[in-house]
Structures are given as structure tokens and as C-alpha cells.
Amino acid sequence: MNGPEIQIRFVPDLRVFVSAERRSGHTPVATDGASSLGHVVESLGVPLTETGRLLVDGRPVDPSHVPVAGETVEVEGVARPQSVPGAPLRFLLDVHLGTLARRLRLLGVDAAYESQDIGDPALATLSARERRVMLTRDRGLLRRRELWAGAYVYSDRPDDQLRDVLERFAPQLAPWTRCTACNGRLSGADKDAVRERLEHGTEKSYDVFAECVECGRVYWRGAHHARLEAIVSDAVREFGDAAAR
Structure with a gap:
């Protein structure tokens, strides 16, 4: 990825998934201008199953959001207890x-x-x-x-x-x-x-x-x-x- 650059920060619990240089806080990430935020997060090593809210400049967005240059992204962890709708928990x-x-x-x-x-x-x-x-x-x-x-x-x-x-x-x-x-x-x-x-x-x-x-x-x-x-x-x-x- 070498397109629009964004800043992205993972909460401490999620930093186990990312490379050492990305664990200290906000890190610049070059995107391709077309991929979703969910794809960007996963490309950095974090499964979406482990993410909670995705905040762009403080506002929640869906994983389908396509980042644009200059945005600051906060990736939160899953809220606990986590609900699993639609079926008995198995x-x-x-x-x-x-x-x-x-x-x-x-x-x-x-x-x-x-x-x-x-x-x-x-x-x-x-x-x-x-x-x-x-x-x-x-x-x-x-x-x-x-x-x-x-x-x-x-x-x-x-x-x-x-x-x-x-x-x-x-x-x-x-x-x-x-x-x-x-x-x-x-x-x-x-x-x-x-x-x-x-x-x-x-x-x-x-x-x-x-x-x-x-x-x-x-x-x-x-x-x-x-x-x-x-x-x-x-x-x-x-x-x-x-x-x-």
C-alpha cells in the first residue's frame, strides 16, 4: 500500500497482534485509497473478531469505511461480555x-x-x-x-x-x-x-x-x-x- 496515509492506534490488548514498531501508539499507515478500514486493520495483523469500535477522528465507522488521507483511526477491543446474537451460545x-x-x-x-x-x-x-x-x-x-x-x-x-x-x-x-x-x-x-x-x-x-x-x-x-x-x-x-x- 502506498496511497493516502492515515494514523492508526490499537488499544494495548490488541498490540500483541501487530509488529513491534506499531505498538507504541499512533503509527502512520499508507493505504491504497480503495481498501476498507477492516482490510487495513487485518493487513496489520489484527483479526476483526478481536476489534470493537473503529473510530475515525473520534466518530464510529463500519469496517467497510474507506480511509482517506489524514484520518486518525482508533481501534478498540471487543466489549466484554460479548454478545453473540441470533443463536444459542455454542x-x-x-x-x-x-x-x-x-x-x-x-x-x-x-x-x-x-x-x-x-x-x-x-x-x-x-x-x-x-x-x-x-x-x-x-x-x-x-x-x-x-x-x-x-x-x-x-x-x-x-x-x-x-x-x-x-x-x-x-x-x-x-x-x-x-x-x-x-x-x-x-x-x-x-x-x-x-x-x-x-x-x-x-x-x-x-x-x-x-x-x-x-x-x-x-x-x-x-x-x-x-x-x-x-x-x-x-x-x-x-x-x-x-x-x-
Whole structure:
């Protein structure tokens, strides 16, 4: 781009996406005089899924706005909690976010997960077909136009990833109602009905069971329950009230 020059500034949270020389504040950017502001922002490395208001000389504009010489652009981050209109809030996670998917399911959040790398085009198409918010750390995937909705997962630590998603979207929490393996719904199960699928020690030690209505997996409060309970308790304590609003 070597046309009209504008000044552009990203809020601090978005500077992780841009080159080092553009992180200090207002930076001159040469445009081509025809591309939209949304295209300019993405060309600098910031997915539009992560942007909130675009302000030109202090007035909000659409991403379709074509910048002209001398304009000053402020790019804000997404307002939190972020609303996703038009469909029940559901997520789709790529192959790199398996732990986050299991933790969302543990909290009763609808979180589909692709355990194989099916490629960005297929993920974007699935997001659109099932109207799911695509969660990923792949910036290129978030730029695909066929996505229904998407969000960048900023951390590589599962604890921080979970907090980020819960804070950003405030999903309704219903712990212990989804299968962490397949995302199906759990239903209470009679011990006699699942006895043949239990190891001898489990059969002798536990009496309360749940079963996935989709894959048939059986759950009980085993050795790992205390760790899972801590994840649930922390999330409900911090985000349960917000999610209910």
C-alpha cells in the first residue's frame, strides 16, 4: 500500500497482534485509497473478531469505511461480555485446544472439538453450518470470511484460557451435565444398568453414576473428582452469577 496515509492506534490488548514498531501508539499507515478500514486493520495483523469500535477522528465507522488521507483511526477491543446474537451460545475448538474444550464441557458449556487437524476451510465451514463461535489461537483461521463467529484465545495456559472465554462470553454454566469426551448430555444411571462396564474396584466403591446419552461413557466421582471439583468451584464462584444475567 502506498496511497493516502492515515494514523492508526490499537488499544494495548490488541498490540500483541501487530509488529513491534506499531505498538507504541499512533503509527502512520499508507493505504491504497480503495481498501476498507477492516482490510487495513487485518493487513496489520489484527483479526476483526478481536476489534470493537473503529473510530475515525473520534466518530464510529463500519469496517467497510474507506480511509482517506489524514484520518486518525482508533481501534478498540471487543466489549466484554460479548454478545453473540441470533443463536444459542455454542463453541467450536480447534485441535490445539483439547484441554479447554474438556473444561468447558465440565462446566456444561456446549463445546464441540475437532481432535484431528481437518484444516482451516473445514473448520470455518463447520462454524458457519452449526453457528458456533470458533475458538482458536490461529489468526489466519479467524480471518476466513465463511466463519460464523470467532474469538482468539490469548493464552497458552488452560487455566487462563478458561477464564478468558468465561469472562468474554459469560456462558450459562451447568456443571456435570456434559460428557467431557464427546460433548453429549449426561443422564443419571442406575448402577445395575452400567455394572458390566465397571471395573471391580469401581463397582465396589461407588454407587452414584451418570451416563452419556450419546457415547455411553459412564461417570462417577472417582480419584480425580477433587481436582475437577476445584475447577468447577472456582469457575462458578467467579463467573456463575455473571453467566446467569
